Amino acid sequence: MALFSKDLGIDLGTMFTRIADSAQVLLEEPTIVAIEVDDQKMVAVGMEARDMFGKVPESIEVARPLRNGVIADYEISETLLQYLLQRVSGSMRIFRPRVMISVPYGVTSVERRAVYEAVMEAGSREAFLIQQPLAAAIGIDLPINSPSGNMLISLGGGCTETAVMAMYGIVAADTLRAGGMDLDEAIVNYVRRKYGVVIGQATAEQLKIRIGAAVPQDTENSMEVQGQDQVTGLPRPVTLTTGEIVEALQEPLKQIVESGRKVLEKTPPELVSDIIDRGVALCGGGALLRGVDKLLTKSLGIPAYLVDNPLTCVVQGAVKSFGMLNVIRRNLPQV
Incomplete structure (x- = not known):
């Protein structure tokens, strides 16, 4: 069965959900659904549902099932994942996919379990969780296989994650539930x-x-x-x-800078010197805000740069990580 089933990476984000296989990003949809309030039936998903936002009668609710990067409504999340997986895998359930799905760093065991169960119930054969910063680092080919330090800031829609990585693992990190x-x-x-x-x-x-x-x-x-x-x-x-x-943006941006400072304070001095040489990689939709690289460079005292694939690096890294599962498995979140 494994010969015929796909390996899929999923970036389950507050704003967007992306699914990729080893060749390409297969799907990108807003993480948003429209539901009939009375019988809880799904009316629309993704872009179609987003177009309804603020324009529907009281009988229909347009909702984001994720808040700050974690599942806030389990049933809607499961239905959403089921619908999206069917779109990329077809309705045949004989060859169900293996899935690597991203979660924010530092999520609780309950939050991890919710993601795992949602993706299994949605039709996966096997599921693994990977921290978003680690997936992003793999997706942009940071040399995290060595004992030298690599720093990344992921500015997502619901949360901002800062992490220092070495030897396929996270050495120091902070998740700011704001994005x-x-x-x-x-x-x-x-x-x-x-x-x-x-x-x-x-x-x-x-x-x-x-x-x-x-x-x-x-x-x-x-x-x-x-x-x-x-x-x-x-x-x-x-x-x-x-x-x-x-x-208008100064206050939330101060919090993001502070999160970066906090991680650098927790980082061993040997790794900080590596980071000064290599710079800080910026990814996520928030990294596209003009001048955010200049702000972080000035505030942290370390060069910050925008990566080539800021929106898709997490999902690409998630699917790439199947090829190195034997070495990263020990650092993946356990369910």
């Missing part, structure tokens, strides 16, 4: 405080992507968005600039 969604929330709060206008999370995300930055920029861009006046309740346009978005 891209918290950056969006900071923009929402800033616009409400400064202009008395309420905007949605999707609008804040567009502001962050189109004109946002972590540090002041030479070129000042602007963007007009529609919001709801807090006093009148009527629609009101507001124009924001890059400088305002930079100001």
Whole structure:
């Protein structure tokens, strides 16, 4: 059976779920579902469900089953994984896939068990868990097989993970239960405080992507968005600039910098000298924010750089890790 079944890597993220085999990324969908409230029947998944966000009647609930990188709603997560695995493997259950699925560093045994059981119930033949920083490091070919230090910061939608790795294992790490969604929330709060206008999370995300930055920029861009006046309740346009978005993001970005500092303080001095030479690898969707590499370079005193495949390195590393299972198995989270 093993000859015919696939080995799949899954990056189960708060914002996006990605599935890959050894050749390519097979699927990328928002981790979001739409459900009929009365009979708990799934109406839509992924991009289709995301398009419904904030636009559906009370009879339909649009929900994210993961919060801060861990499963918040087990049944919805299981249904989502089942649907996505069927899409990449077909409905035939004779040759069920082996799955390597990523989890944040430091998750509890209960959280680990929830992920393991969800992916097994969804139709896997065998399942392994791998910490997201370790999967990302394998996905970008960091030399973690040696006793020298490698540092990586993964800026995800629900959590930010910082880790120092050597000899196929994590030496020091920290998981901050805050990420891209918290950056969006900071923009929402800033616009409400400064202009008395309420905007949605999707609008804040567009502001962050189109004109946002972590540090002041030479070129000042602007963007007009529609919001709801807090006093009148009527629609009101507001124009924001890059400088305002930079100001709005300072508080959550401080937390990310602090998380990096905490990990460096816990890292043995011999490994810190390796990291200074090699730099800090940045991945995850949050790493695409303009100037975040400059912010971390200045704040940590170590060069930070964006990797070539920041969005897909975790899922690619998860599937690659099957080829080195005999050496990394001892460092994988146990269920």
